[in-house]
Amino acid sequence: MSEKESEKMANDRIVVRAIEAGDEEAWNKLWVQYQGFQKIVMPPEVGKTSFARFLDPTVKLWGALAIDTETGDAIGLAHYLSHLTSWHVEEVLYLNDLYVTEHARIKGVGRKLIEFVYKHADELGTPAVYWVTDHYNHRAQLLYTKVGYKTDKVVYKRTGY
Numbered sequence: 001m002s003e004k005e006s007e008k009m010a011n012d013r014i015v016v017r018a019i020e021a022g023d024e025e026a027w028n029k030l031w032v033q034y035q036g037f038q039k040i041v042m043p044p045e046v047g048k049t050s051f052a053r054f055l056d057p058t059v060k061l062w063g064a065l066a067i068d069t070e071t072g073d074a075i076g077l078a079h080y081l082s083h084l085t086s087w088h089v090e091e092v093l094y095l096n097d098l099y100v101t102e103h104a105r106i107k108g109v110g111r112k113l114i115e116f117v118y119k120h121a122d123e124l125g126t127p128a129v130y131w132v133t134d135h136y137n138h139r140a141q142l143l144y145t146k147v148g149y150k151t152d153k154v155v156y157k158r159t160g161y
C-alpha cells in the first residue's frame with residue numbers, strides 16, 4: 001500500500017461528532033493538553049462549566065471531538081459559539097478552540113474538525129465562521145489558508161482581562 005493510500009485509510013477512521021455526556025474524561029485530557037499548548041492553566045471550574053454548557057441545548061456554545069474509530073480515542077477537539085453582530089441579520093460563529101493531539105497531526109484531523117463546524121454553521125443558518133490565531137502559529141495557518149482567508153484585522157483586548 002502506498003503512503004498516500006495508508007494515510008487515506010487512517011483519515012477514513014476519523015469521525016467528528018458533537019460532545020456527549022460520557023466524554024468528559026476524554027475531553028478533559030485534550031483540554032489540559034490544549035492549555036499546555038496555550039501556556040495557560042485554567043481553574044477546573046472553567047472546564048466543568050464549559051463542558052456542562054456544551055451539553056445544554058439552551059446555550060449556544062458547542063464542543064466537538066474527533067474520534068479514532070479504531071481505538072475509540074478522542075484525538076482532537078473544537079469549541080465554537082454563536083453570537084449576534086451588528087454586521088448581519090443572522091448570528092455568526094466564533095471558533096474558540098481547535099486542538100489535535102500531537103501524534104495525530106498533519107493527517108487531516110484539524111480540517112475535519114473545521115468542516116464539522118462549517119456544516120453545523122450551515123445547518124444553523126449562520127454560515128459565517130471566524131477565528132483568531134497567533135501570528136507565529138504557522139502550523140495552524142497552513143491549515144487555515146486552505147479552509148478560509150486571512151483578514152487584515154488585529155485583535156486588541158481590554159488591559160487586565
Ligand SMILES: CC(C)(COP(=O)(O)OP(=O)(O)OC[C@H]1O[C@@H](n2cnc3c(N)ncnc32)[C@H](O)[C@@H]1OP(=O)(O)O)[C@@H](O)C(=O)NCCC(=O)NCCS
Nearest residue numbers: 098099100105106107108109110111132133139140142143
Ligand atoms: C493546528 C492544528 C489543529 C492542525 O491540525 P492537523 O490535524 O495537523 O491539520 P490537518 O492535518 O487537517 O492540516 C490540514 C492542511 O494543512 C497542511 N499542513 C498542516 N500542517 C502542516 C505542516 N506542518 N507542513 C505542511 N503542511 C501542513 C496539510 O498539508 C493539510 O492540507 P491538506 O488537507 O490540503 O492536505 C494542530 O496542528 C494543532 O492542534 N496544533 C496545536 C494547537 C493549535 O495550534 N491550535 C490552533 C490554535 S488557533
